[in-house]
Amino acid sequence: MNPTHNTSHPPASAEGPGSPQRRQLLLGGAGLAATAGLAGLAPRAWAQAAELPEYVGWKDAQALIMHSANTLETRRDAIGRGILTPSDQLFVRNNLSAPDSAIMASPDDWSLDILGTTRSQRFTLGQLKTLGVETVVSVLQCSGNGRKFFPHGASGTQWETGAAGCVAWTGVPLRELVRELGGVMEGMNYITGTGGETLPDGLDPKSIMVERSVPLAALEQALLAWEMNDEPLSLAHGGPLRLVIPGYFGVNNVKYLRQLAFTREQTDAKIQASGYRVRDLGVEGAPDQPSMWEMPVKSWITSPLQSAVAGRTLIYGVAFGGVHALSKVEVSVDGGERWAEARLLGPDLGRFAWRPFVLAAELATGEYRLVSRATDDQGQVQPRDRVDNERGYGHNGWQDHGVTLTVA
Structure with a gap:
């Protein structure tokens, strides 16, 4: 339903x-x-x-x-x-x-x-x-x-x-x-x-x-x-x-x-x-190629984006499951080496809505690569990498969507 x-x-x-x-x-x-x-x-x-x-x-x-x-x-x-x-x-x-x-x-x-x-x-x-x-x-x-x-x-x-x-x-x-x-x-x-x-x-x-x-x-x-x-x-x-x-x-x-x-x-x-078709680089659009219909699972960080003060840092973002409901979101401060589950904010407004999320992290002085990955209720996990295609459609890879944070 x-x-x-x-x-x-x-x-x-x-x-x-x-x-x-x-x-x-x-x-x-x-x-x-x-x-x-x-x-x-x-x-x-x-x-x-x-x-x-x-x-x-x-x-x-x-x-x-x-x-x-x-x-x-x-x-x-x-x-x-x-x-x-x-x-x-x-x-x-x-x-x-x-x-x-x-x-x-x-x-x-x-x-x-x-x-x-x-x-x-x-x-x-x-x-x-x-x-x-x-x-x-x-x-x-x-x-x-x-x-x-x-x-x-x-x-x-x-x-x-x-x-x-x-x-x-x-x-x-x-x-x-x-x-x-x-x-x-x-x-x-x-x-x-x-x-x-x-x-x-x-x-x-x-x-x-x-x-x-x-x-x-x-x-x-x-x-x-x-x-x-x-x-x-x-x-x-x-x-x-x-x-x-x-x-x-x-x-x-x-x-x-x-x-x-x-x-x-x-x-x-x-x-x-021929438009809004997923095709390899250099290939023309055609009706037999995948069409841009259902959205996949996706997330990204929204704050902080560039700098923060050493100590307790709240890392925010948004995530959604696309055509499926969102199950969970994880955040990494070291570019995906280690992950911690974030807390979803606000009420659940249905399987098609996104959820803001937050993770509290203790960050010392230094540089961090913040990334997030979401999982839908079918067990599909946001991938690390993009799928290269001629028109740059459907990008949900978490690596490219990360941000580099300087903590002073």
């Missing part, structure tokens, strides 16, 4: 960095404010000083690294002790530019076509809200999170650890909608979501559109979400309506959802057919 809980709260106020409802959701700690100065940090200095694009203007610029107008990364030191990532600190990754903000003027009028069920139907968001509601807490993570650690210089945004966050999604479970429409038609093997971005003129739509297919088994946890962190889903994160597949990489969580179809085959859109 999926770890979800029902909710019947009224609509929240407009999303913004000062929302008390969102702050209340942090369950024990807000994200740490960035305090590093700009001197000597040329790339990040520019990123922090640059004005955020209008559609994300409400976000906390000091907690983010702006790689481009469509890609903003959460700083490693901005992750706090709470479970949920504040909306104004959550990373942003758009394959296409966000639609015009006019689509948010009357969100309940947004329409969604459902195909591949016994009865096909078009719903407005207002109608979807009458069919059922559920809240699921899950990790949202870009397929390329950790790409910067690949030595071959994989193309794409050079994410470190900040293309990930843990958020609460509220919406109607897709399984409820399917029941309403008489079930999935026989022979359908995939759930295919199509985004509602405006496509540039003069290009083959299949070459650029955001349309992703995931195995039908994901129906059990899939959600059509209209709220995030107890607030209306913002334009930056896919509002008015987003497909959410807990446990799956972010690209499958299609934003601005316009069509949801149950299909026999995967879509032939480029983003699916």
Whole structure:
């Protein structure tokens, strides 16, 4: 059974960095404010000083690294002790530019076509809200999170650890909608979501559109979400309506959802057919290669990152099991020679959520290599090394994610 809980709260106020409802959701700690100065940090200095694009203007610029107008990364030191990532600190990754903000003027009028069920139907968001509601807490993570650690210089945004966050999604479970429409038609093997971005003129739509297919088994946890962190889903994160597949990489969580179809085959859109495929270095993408679907077990240290004072040191981080529940986290201060089990913080919000962790260590003056490794409830252990691949996808190796700490 999926770890979800029902909710019947009224609509929240407009999303913004000062929302008390969102702050209340942090369950024990807000994200740490960035305090590093700009001197000597040329790339990040520019990123922090640059004005955020209008559609994300409400976000906390000091907690983010702006790689481009469509890609903003959460700083490693901005992750706090709470479970949920504040909306104004959550990373942003758009394959296409966000639609015009006019689509948010009357969100309940947004329409969604459902195909591949016994009865096909078009719903407005207002109608979807009458069919059922559920809240699921899950990790949202870009397929390329950790790409910067690949030595071959994989193309794409050079994410470190900040293309990930843990958020609460509220919406109607897709399984409820399917029941309403008489079930999935026989022979359908995939759930295919199509985004509602405006496509540039003069290009083959299949070459650029955001349309992703995931195995039908994901129906059990899939959600059509209209709220995030107890607030209306913002334009930056896919509002008015987003497909959410807990446990799956972010690209499958299609934003601005316009069509949801149950299909026999995967879509032939480029983003699916050759994009987001795990392939060897120098090899072109192809449909027979593994697709970026389920996330593996992963963890990393969030504090301290560079320096500490000799004595008792609290080492913090976050960990998750991906599509499985997290079982435990271990921390090493000597680069993986010896391990000690960390304590998980806060309540367990379900198998798809991450857990902050902490380990208290007595550290003398010197240099330490801090690393962490997580284990899921299936006994799968976070590996030491990355799996090299052309696009730098799916990196969960603990060695590259470690930090070197100087204790004085």
